[in-house]
Amino acid sequence: MNILQVTELKKYYGEEPNITKALDGVDLCVEEGEFAAIVGTSGSGKSTLLNMMGGLDVPTSGSVTVRGKELSKMNDEQLTVFRRRNIGFIFQNYNLIPILNAYENIIMPVELDGNRVNVRYVEEVAGLLSLTDRLEYMPGNLSGGQQQRVAIARALVSKPAIVLADEPTGNLDSKTSADVIGLLKRTCYELNQTIVMITHNDQIAQMADRIIRIEDGRITA
Amino acid sequence: MNYHSLSFRRILRHISCGVILTDAAIVAAVYILTGNRTAVICGAVVAAGSICWGILLTVIFQKKLSSFTVEICSTLEEMIQDNVQEKPYMEEETLLARIVHRLRELYRVMLRQKEQNARAREELQSLVSDISHQTRTPVTNLKMIQETLQEENLTDIERKEFLKAQESQIDKLDFLVEAMVKTSRLETGVITLEKKTQNLYDTLAEALAGIFAKADQKQMDIRVNCPETFMIAHDRKWTTEAIFNILDNAVKYTPPGGRIGVSVERWEAYAKIDIADTGKGIPENHYALIFQRFYREKEVHDEDGVGIGLYLTREIISLQGGYIKVSSSSGEGTVFSIFLPNECVI
Numbered sequence: 095m096n097i098l099q100v101t102e103l104k105k106y107y108g109e110e111p112n113i114t115k116a117l118d119g120v121d122l123c124v125e126e127g128e129f130a131a132i133v134g135t136s137g138s139g140k141s142t143l144l145n146m147m148g149g150l151d152v153p154t155s156g157s158v159t160v161r162g163k164e165l166s167k168m169n170d171e172q173l174t175v176f177r178r179r180n181i182g183f184i185f186q187n188y189n190l191i192p193i194l195n196a197y198e199n200i201i202m203p204v205e206l207d208g209n210r211v212n213v214r215y216v217e218e219v220a221g222l223l224s225l226t227d228r229l230e231y232m233p234g235n236l237s238g239g240q241q242q243r244v245a246i247a248r249a250l251v252s253k254p255a256i257v258l259a260d261e262p263t264g265n266l267d268s269k270t271s272a273d274v275i276g277l278l279k280r281t282c283y284e285l286n287q288t289i290v291m292i293t294h295n296d297q298i299a300q301m302a303d304r305i306i307r308i309e310d311g312r313i314t315a
Numbered sequence: 316m317n318y319h320s321l322s323f324r325r326i327l328r329h330i331s332c333g334v335i336l337t338d339a340a341i342v343a344a345v346y347i348l349t350g351n352r353t354a355v356i357c358g359a360v361v362a363a364g365s366i367c368w369g370i371l372l373t374v375i376f377q378k379k380l381s382s383f384t385v386e387i388c389s390t391l392e393e394m395i396q397d398n399v400q401e402k403p404y405m406e407e408e409t410l411l412a413r414i415v416h417r418l419r420e421l422y423r424v425m426l427r428q429k430e431q432n433a434r435a436r437e438e439l440q441s442l443v444s445d446i447s448h449q450t451r452t453p454v455t456n457l458k459m460i461q462e463t464l465q466e467e468n469l470t471d472i473e474r475k476e477f478l479k480a481q482e483s484q485i486d487k488l489d490f491l492v493e494a495m496v497k498t499s500r501l502e503t504g505v506i507t508l509e510k511k512t513q514n515l516y517d518t519l520a521e522a523l524a525g526i527f528a529k530a531d532q533k534q535m536d537i538r539v540n541c542p543e544t545f546m547i548a549h550d551r552k553w554t555t556e557a558i559f560n561i562l563d564n565a566v567k568y569t570p571p572g573g574r575i576g577v578s579v580e581r582w583e584a585y586a587k588i589d590i591a592d593t594g595k596g597i598p599e600n601h602y603a604l605i606f607q608r609f610y611r612e613k614e615v616h617d618e619d620g621v622g623i624g625l626y627l628t629r630e631i632i633s634l635q636g637g638y639i640k641v642s643s644s645s646g647e648g649t650v651f652s653i654f655l656p657n658e659c660v661i
Contacts, residue, residue: 127427
């Protein structure tokens, strides 16, 4: 079952003759439960692609469909709600809220949507990410790897259709990176979550089920 | 009181009666206290007005409630008929959108389970067909040898050769059956791995014991770098099997005089077991293939083996919540890294 479909996606900046083609006709399908890595050098358009998938940016042409909904057909307000319910984000710099502890950070998206927190599920996710004894800590007192794991738990706890990770290990050393991605992979496998991850690290990409290479705004393999 | 069996209409009737009676009582009380007719009329008008608004509110509320119920029913109906339609109100901050979103999630979970069941059945079917396919060759060979042996005009030397060939085929069959019994047990969930916190050093020693003789024959140098007490939750019997399979490959595909290195390192979430050899290496585009059932590299077809070891290894490791990685450079050797989680959470 396709959970994410990208068709003929183009993003151009500027106008002729000084046009920059960040994305130049990208076609991509991600199946449910898949862990896909997008690999490319900087400037290859991988971040632009991820932003489009998450509805954070508007394409010049083409479409992105998540769970059968075309993102460009929604207005800003609808998009905000759609993102909150269907897309989980993981960023390079974690983006945790410093005045909330790990647990409060994790349950934020659920509370924002006005739902009651399913404590058992939060505990399960935290357990899978080896965070059980860190839930009371403030982000400032956690290591980089732990902070990123909290961010992963936050992205997963609202059971989104798809998790988009933008260089999740960009700020971590190679050991911690492998640790974090190992846990991410296992957690998603256990919860049958779909992930699309951007990375420029081949070692990290190797842990994905599928590697998508992008170059000059086009998919090469 | 049983709220479920109380109809909305009856509640309404009772409450409106109550409101009218209370209003009448208040108006009467006002008349008795003041004796002023104008006050009574004003009071009655106010009461009538509020009753009208009250009725309006109730009617609207009833309409909303019934449309809410209709929407939920139609969503459920669509799910039953397996024909879920897009709804224009899905991205709103309303209770309806939230409930329908949840219902859809439930629907998807059920679909997924259905798919998983179908996949498990397919997996089992392909396992059965793999097994029958793999056992056919040695069995056919054995039959042929048997027939030849039954011929009387064979010299002693020929007979011995055929018996030798027979032995090797029997060995192969034996190995195959053993491997496949293990696989099918693991895959069908007959076996549950028992994770206990125990010393990995002993497990490693057990796995290494299985390859010493062979490695010695090929004059290989084996180095192990592991603390003597390294406690981690794992299933000893199966983890030994997993590590042994990698080591066995390392011995098999490394030329005589090569080196095998095993090292263990504790990371924050995982313990890493590296098994490095100085063999011929594995090309990068085969990294995923080598873990497939019955896959064998083309160049090594003359070596013994059926291509099930690494597959089993990966199954065993992932059943314990770990994962396995390979990195290799052609001609220099291969490193398999097994990652086992430090904490037992499953």
